[in-house]
Amino acid sequence: MSNRYITSHFPLISILLFSLAFAIYVQGFILGELANLGIYSGMLEFISESGIKLTLMFLLLLFFFMVFSALKLIADTTIELSMLFFSKDEEGNELNKVRAGSWIFLGASVIAVLLAQFLLFVVILFIVASLSYFIFLVYKISSTLSFPGLIGFIFFQVIFWSVFVLAVVFALLRLYNSFMASLPL
Template identity: 50%
Template sequence: MKNTYFTSYFPLISILLFSASCSLAATAYVTELLQTYSIYNGMLEFLSANEIRIGLFIVFALIFFMLFSALKLIADTITELALLFFSKDPEGENLKKIRIGSVFYLGSSLVSLAFIQQPLFILAVILIATLSYFIFIVYKIQATLSLVSLIGFILFELIFWFAFVMAIFYVVIKLYNSIMASLPV
């Protein structure tokens, strides 16, 4: 199909499917955890088992939807910012070239539904899709960039995501340490 907007709904479908697979895995894990700590039986006095699972699914689906939507927004912004800095493409042809790359996420989101029982495999599918998408982007735009601009584009993306992940890791460790230090032991 020649319409440039044909793939515009792929990211939304991908986010919904990834959110569903992650929330189903999280619901199963939390249900198991609640049963282990004998909280589940107390909840059954107020809600049925299906209501508990549906409620947990809705909460986790909302959380994962917000997480994946935010990550997509950040990724799109960083990619477009890198193209602004390193590409000499005032018409936005590179953006049109890489738009079809959302097929990687759509396909991997369908695959992730098969791994509901293995949350680490869902994470692996997401990481493989991201790596494949990044390689696709570099392949598609490499003809329009000089070697220095291409290296700058790649380094900009890698340095941003490394710093982003390290900052999140640092904040989580600091929060964990402050919680552990505040416990009366």
């Protein structure tokens, strides 16, 4: 019998590593843009180069950590809510079986740190890990779901995340359009 708490820290490590991968890329991008605009050399007069890099890395790591933590909280809530609606498992035993899927995100996050200079690869890796985890989740909990319950579970997840992503994209586009409209011609 294995101890079920052995993998309990994997989600935290995965969130930290994915946050680090995105922070490394964005830090390089921001520093490059600051140098192109001529601001970086002025900043070096007040703060050392390592001070700028460490401060920027800390802030970006914190930002991405909060984003991924919020996404995990939302994902856990939607999974448990859909289990409430569609599953016959009232004890929550099936969710304990799913915890082993944290290996998927851990492996993907380690690879993401190694590919941190390539944003597209990191994003694709995150999406592939998320889809793989979803397939693993459906496979593990399918024994407690009837066929209509399984369809309901899958549609609940797909519809929720589709609406969520579309709402975020819509909000970003509205913000971008209002910013561009406010610029003088």
